[in-house]
Amino acid sequence: MGVGRLLVFIGLLVTAAGALVWLGVPLGRLPGDMLVRRGGFSFYVPVTTSVIVSLVVTVLLAIFRR
Numbered sequence: 001m002g003v004g005r006l007l008v009f010i011g012l013l014v015t016a017a018g019a020l021v022w023l024g025v026p027l028g029r030l031p032g033d034m035l036v037r038r039g040g041f042s043f044y045v046p047v048t049t050s051v052i053v054s055l056v057v058t059v060l061l062a063i064f065r066r
Helices: 003-022 047-065
Strands: 034-038 041-045
Touching (some): 003 047
Antiparallel strands (some): 034 041
């Protein structure tokens, strides 16, 4: 894959993520994401969100490789 194609692919991914957020699809705070709050400290681990994003990127890469 050339640099030009890679940049176009990354641009399409960013555009798709922006469109999903704009349409109101929740890309955070899904069931399975962990939030730990203790006093003035909070720590967020987006487990489910990471799995979903990974699956989508894997499918898109498999489609574009053909």
